[in-house]
Amino acid sequence: MASSSPSPAERFIAGILPENPIYRQLLGMCPTLAVTNSLKPALTMAIATTFVLLCANISISLIRPLLKPHLRILVFTLTIAAFVTIADRLLAAYLYEMSKQLGPYVPLIIVNCIIISRCEACASKQPLPHAIADAIGMGIGFTLALASLGFVRELLGMGSLFGHQVLPSSWPNWGILVLPPGAFLTLGALLGAVNAWTARRKAKQLSN
Amino acid sequence: MDTIISLFLIFIGAALINNFVLHYFVGICPFIGVSRRVDMAFGMGCAVTFVIAIAATLSWTLTFYILRPDAPLSAWLWKALGGNPDVSVDLSILSYIAYIFVIASSVQFVEMYVKKFFPALHRSFGIFLPLITTNCAILFACLEIMKNLQGGDQIWGLHHALALSVGGGIGFTIAIVIMAGLREELELCDVPKALKGPGIALLVAGILAMAFMGFTGVDRGVADAIRTLTHN
Numbered sequence: 285m286a287s288s289s290p291s292p293a294e295r296f297i298a299g300i301l302p303e304n305p306i307y308r309q310l311l312g313m314c315p316t317l318a319v320t321n322s323l324k325p326a327l328t329m330a331i332a333t334t335f336v337l338l339c340a341n342i343s344i345s346l347i348r349p350l351l352k353p354h355l356r357i358l359v360f361t362l363t364i365a366a367f368v369t370i371a372d373r374l375l376a377a378y379l380y381e382m383s384k385q386l387g388p389y390v391p392l393i394i395v396n397c398i399i400i401s402r403c404e405a406c407a408s409k410q411p412l413p414h415a416i417a418d419a420i421g422m423g424i425g426f427t428l429a430l431a432s433l434g435f436v437r438e439l440l441g442m443g444s445l446f447g448h449q450v451l452p453s454s455w456p457n458w459g460i461l462v463l464p465p466g467a468f469l470t471l472g473a474l475l476g477a478v479n480a481w482t483a484r485r486k487a488k489q490l491s492n
Numbered sequence: 493m494d495t496i497i498s499l500f501l502i503f504i505g506a507a508l509i510n511n512f513v514l515h516y517f518v519g520i521c522p523f524i525g526v527s528r529r530v531d532m533a534f535g536m537g538c539a540v541t542f543v544i545a546i547a548a549t550l551s552w553t554l555t556f557y558i559l560r561p562d563a564p565l566s567a568w569l570w571k572a573l574g575g576n577p578d579v580s581v582d583l584s585i586l587s588y589i590a591y592i593f594v595i596a597s598s599v600q601f602v603e604m605y606v607k608k609f610f611p612a613l614h615r616s617f618g619i620f621l622p623l624i625t626t627n628c629a630i631l632f633a634c635l636e637i638m639k640n641l642q643g644g645d646q647i648w649g650l651h652h653a654l655a656l657s658v659g660g661g662i663g664f665t666i667a668i669v670i671m672a673g674l675r676e677e678l679e680l681c682d683v684p685k686a687l688k689g690p691g692i693a694l695l696v697a698g699i700l701a702m703a704f705m706g707f708t709g710v711d712r713g714v715a716d717a718i719r720t721l722t723h724n
Contacts, residue, residue: 468698480686
């Protein structure tokens with residue numbers, strides 16, 4: 285039993301690195317690339333997405349016995365859309381500037397493939413604890429990925445972190461990293477680095 | 493004349509200058525995942541353009557008559573049901589759910605149409621056709637239309653909405669076809685092992701995005717050119 289369906293703890297760990305939604309599964313690329321030109325919007329986006337993912341996973345897991353196969357995707361998207369509306373209104377109420385800066389990318393969480401794929405692969409088949417652990421694990425994995433991208437792009441592109449100057453002013457800002465092409469370049473480079481690191485670790489494990 | 497220029501600017505803006513894929517990063521999943529063969533990429537682009545035009549028309553109609561603040565139909569219904577006439581009706585909180593419903597049904601419609609009239613194309617698309625529902629480009633177009641119907645300096649008409657959506661669809665097609673052509677060549681290259689697949693695709697996309705940045709400012713130049721031409 286344990287081998288066929290992983291425990292909540294295993295699901296939680298899986299989301300963080302082994303099945304990281306960005307670096308491993310390449311899901312939800314749209315917000316990843318669009319809002320990571322500095323750390324603050326990247327983290328806000330990650331938290332909003334995690335909130336929606338958690339709520340959607342909980343509700344789907346609870347209504348799991350009622351789901352009809354041919355209607356399930358529609359049910360998923362409508363559930364997600366409802367929670368995204370809540371997240372969007374909350375952001376507009378408490379973090380107005382940030383919600384304006386994120387613009388259309390908050391409602392675009394609805395079509396974020398990570399959430400639909402977690403609803404489909406996990407929440408619609410697993411009981412509540414598994415679904416919650418899975419959502420939190422995936423959420424943390426997504427947050428780490430967005431934070432790493434935002435960190436590199438803000439540090440090298442503007443010499444600052446969270447808006448505070450950290451690199452000496454003699455640092456020539458790599459302006460391209462803050463612009464749209466920089467998103468593609470940074471993610472490509474980080475993806476290569478993560479792949480190289482995992483390959484080396486695997487080789488080491490084999491040689492031991 | 494001004495209408496034509498503004499339509500043209502919206503169209504060029506969506507297709508080239510602020511390309512949906514390379515500037516707004518919407519529709520990245522098919523861009524990275526599907527674009528391996530040029531003919532498939534072109535078919536996908538056409539399907540997305542078609543769906544985006546239908547979804548934009550429907551969502552413009554919905555937003556203009558029902559969802560936006562003080563929309564005529566919902567205000568009339570509110571008064572007819574005996575609501576307080578001083579209260580303004582605003583259903584825009586329902587817009588996300590309404591849009592996703594509209595998009596899902598237009599994709600279903602397109603799928604039925606393609607299945608009936610182009611069965612070969614339908615077989616070659618396979619799973620990718622229903623996946624257009626989760627293509628951010630379509631929802632993004634709907635959201636842009638909503639933004640321009642809720643006030644601002646100009647309330648968009650249906651023609652503006654169509655210019656944006658068709659321009660966006662064509663921009664998506666251009667980006668995905670160029671990318672597929674590049675990736676066909678990439679297959680023959682000696683790429684470092686860690687970058688194989690999506691890694692190198694993203695780096696190439698970055699260079700492509702830089703190239704597309706060269707279109708910045710084209711809109712103003714073209715608009716000026718049209719104006720001088722029509723004045724002479």
